[in-house]
Amino acid sequence: MAGLLVVIAVGFLLAAVSVVNTGLRLLHNYRLAKTIGAPIRIIPISPINPFWVLLDRRVLAFVRRLPFGDNSFTRYNWRGWEVEDRWRSHYEMGDIWVLVTPLKNWVYLNDPDAVMSVYRRGNEFTRPVFVSAVLDVFGPNISTAEGQRWKTQRRIATHCFNEANNKIVWSEAITLASDMLSYWTTKTSIRSSNEDLRTLSLHVLSRAAFGKSFKFEGADERDPASSPSGNYKQSLNTILENCVLILGLGTKVLSFPYLPRKLRGVYQAWLSFHAYMTNMYEDGKRAAAEGKATDDNNLMTLMVRASQEDPESLTESEIYGNMFAINFAGHDTTANTFTFALYFLAAHPEVQDWISEEIQSVLGDREPQDWDYRIDFPRLKRCLSVMYETMRLYTPSMIAPSYGAIHTDPRIWGKDPLAWRPSRWIKPAANQGGGDLEEYDMPPRGAFIGWSEGTRDCVGRKFSQVEFVATMAVLFRHWRVDPVVFPGETPEEARKRVVHLIETDSYAVLLLQMLHPERAPVVWRKA
Ligand code: HEM
Numbered sequence: 001m002a003g004l005l006v007v008i009a010v011g012f013l014l015a016a017v018s019v020v021n022t023g024l025r026l027l028h029n030y031r032l033a034k035t036i037g038a039p040i041r042i043i044p045i046s047p048i049n050p051f052w053v054l055l056d057r058r059v060l061a062f063v064r065r066l067p068f069g070d071n072s073f074t075r076y077n078w079r080g081w082e083v084e085d086r087w088r089s090h091y092e093m094g095d096i097w098v099l100v101t102p103l104k105n106w107v108y109l110n111d112p113d114a115v116m117s118v119y120r121r122g123n124e125f126t127r128p129v130f131v132s133a134v135l136d137v138f139g140p141n142i143s144t145a146e147g148q149r150w151k152t153q154r155r156i157a158t159h160c161f162n163e164a165n166n167k168i169v170w171s172e173a174i175t176l177a178s179d180m181l182s183y184w185t186t187k188t189s190i191r192s193s194n195e196d197l198r199t200l201s202l203h204v205l206s207r208a209a210f211g212k213s214f215k216f217e218g219a220d221e222r223d224p225a226s227s228p229s230g231n232y233k234q235s236l237n238t239i240l241e242n243c244v245l246i247l248g249l250g251t252k253v254l255s256f257p258y259l260p261r262k263l264r265g266v267y268q269a270w271l272s273f274h275a276y277m278t279n280m281y282e283d284g285k286r287a288a289a290e291g292k293a294t295d296d297n298n299l300m301t302l303m304v305r306a307s308q309e310d311p312e313s314l315t316e317s318e319i320y321g322n323m324f325a326i327n328f329a330g331h332d333t334t335a336n337t338f339t340f341a342l343y344f345l346a347a348h349p350e351v352q353d354w355i356s357e358e359i360q361s362v363l364g365d366r367e368p369q370d371w372d373y374r375i376d377f378p379r380l381k382r383c384l385s386v387m388y389e390t391m392r393l394y395t396p397s398m399i400a401p402s403y404g405a406i407h408t409d410p411r412i413w414g415k416d417p418l419a420w421r422p423s424r425w426i427k428p429a430a431n432q433g434g435g436d437l438e439e440y441d442m443p444p445r446g447a448f449i450g451w452s453e454g455t456r457d458c459v460g461r462k463f464s465q466v467e468f469v470a471t472m473a474v475l476f477r478h479w480r481v482d483p484v485v486f487p488g489e490t491p492e493e494a495r496k497r498v499v500h501l502i503e504t505d506s507y508a509v510l511l512l513q514m515l516h517p518e519r520a521p522v523v524w525r526k527a
Pocket residue numbers: 127132142143144154157205209326329330331333334337391396397399449450451452455456457458459460461463464
């Protein structure tokens with residue numbers, strides 16, 4: 001009994017210390033925020049606190065139902081609120097306001113010039129790398145490194161993701177998308193679009209970044225036990241879903257044999273992905289020792305070469321860290337964008353016709369293996385507009401400053417900022433025919449920051465664009481996608497249901513994604 005009382009007392013004491021500590025930190029950050037002179041909102045829990053991230057939506061759904069449940073806590077204290085709030089907070093408070101949290105103050109900016117000025121002055125406004133610290137599960141990497149260590153990794157990545165590599169992305173995406181389309185068009189309906197698009201994006205990445213080619217396998221064609229990429233993909237998914245947990249508990253704790261099955265599964269995934277990376281690393285070392293791969297400078301070969309030339313420049317743990325970070329940065333981002341885009345397209349048959357018109361005008365009857373990256377990719381502007389428009393509304397990665405607001409502010413985007421309308425990216429006067437006749441209509445610099453800007457912008461921007469456009473060209477040249485019409489529904493109602501699903505089912509897990517895309521099956525038909 002006495003023991004229990006001591007435990008309870010210690011519990012209370014710790015809780016009291018934590019409350020006082022949080023209060024003091026909030027006070028300190030509030031005073032700092034006041035010096036800026038902008039409107040302030042205060043929230044009691046850091047939105048990137050790993051334990052809070054696991055609970056935020058559930059706790060806030062409950063608090064919202066209470067009297068006085070509508071306040072800054074329920075409005076701002078969860079990951080991804082920016083996508084729901086859009087430009088509204090800025091319209092209430094002006095182009096700059098500050099969110100005070102116990103960890104850091106977040107300054108929200110809604111002016112393209114000011115945003116660009118922040119990005120350009122990278123030395124003064126350093127990127128908050130603590131936000132991406134969850135990616136450190138296998139070691140330090142480009143996303144979380146700073147100073148000289150970041151410079152080395154960035155140099156290697158920039159050297160790897162060049163035009164020669166984009167050409168590989170182009171042809172690999174065309175091959176995989178053609179196989180995916182063949183798979184999809186043999187089915188009466190598809191629930192696995194999201195999973196299949198993830199497979200495609202992972203396989204493109206695996207080939208272009210790590211020199212490993214995998215054939216496309218549809219969701220029900222794969223046996224994870226025997227499929228060479230199945231295990232890799234599954235363990236990567238498990239790790240990505242549980243990054244916060246792995247970092248919070250550490251792999252030592254997770255390796256403990258008597259943990260619940262789910263946690264043991266997470267540890268198994270970590271082991272399996274580590275083994276996969278070790279294999280790749282050993283292959284890379286062998287290739288470098290044999291002097292191979294001089295014309296296929298993939299990331300792996302370049303990292304191995306750099307670490308062999310000077311082990312101080314890139315450590316083994318950084319190689320593992322980067323393999324994982326690139327798998328994350330280059331896979332989930334593109335895959336989630338694909339899924340949003342596919343569902344928007346299914347809900348907008350007129351946009352499918354619009355891009356198909358361009359694809360046919362640019363590529364004619366040429367076989368996919370004859371499509372030329374250098375000549376054809378820049379001409380497929382409508383296809384790229386679909387990507388821009390999707391990322392404008394559903395930006396995969398949370399980016400400081402106010403991406404949610406600046407991407408939808410009616411002052412920049414006109415009267416229909418929340419409508420998904422890819423043609424807004426093409427100049428209206430010449431808006432006919434596709435291909436060379438048309439020009440992009442880009443917003444002012446700083447108004448679209450989906451790949452970020454400045455020295456730490458996305459190193460894989462063009463990589464993802466090439467992959468996206470090549471895939472669109474394959475899918476929509478001769479085929480169209482529709483939502484499956486449920487009993488009692490009209491096709492128009494089915495399309496509205498899909499848009500509603502996008503709007504209500506999107507959530508920032510690590511990145512913004514649809515949680516249940518399988519709830520809206522789709523069907524492919526010949527145009
Ligand atoms: C639709 C696809 C993509 C989107 C939306 C995207 C978005 C971004 C954003 C917003 C950042 C900056 C993150 C921050 O400031 O916190 C970033 C960084 C990065 N991205 Fe991407 N990305 C995409 C695809 C890719 C691909 C395909 C690769 C590689 C194959 C890649 C590799 C990276 C890397 C390595 C960084 C860190 C750069 C640094 O810190 O120096 N990304 N990305």
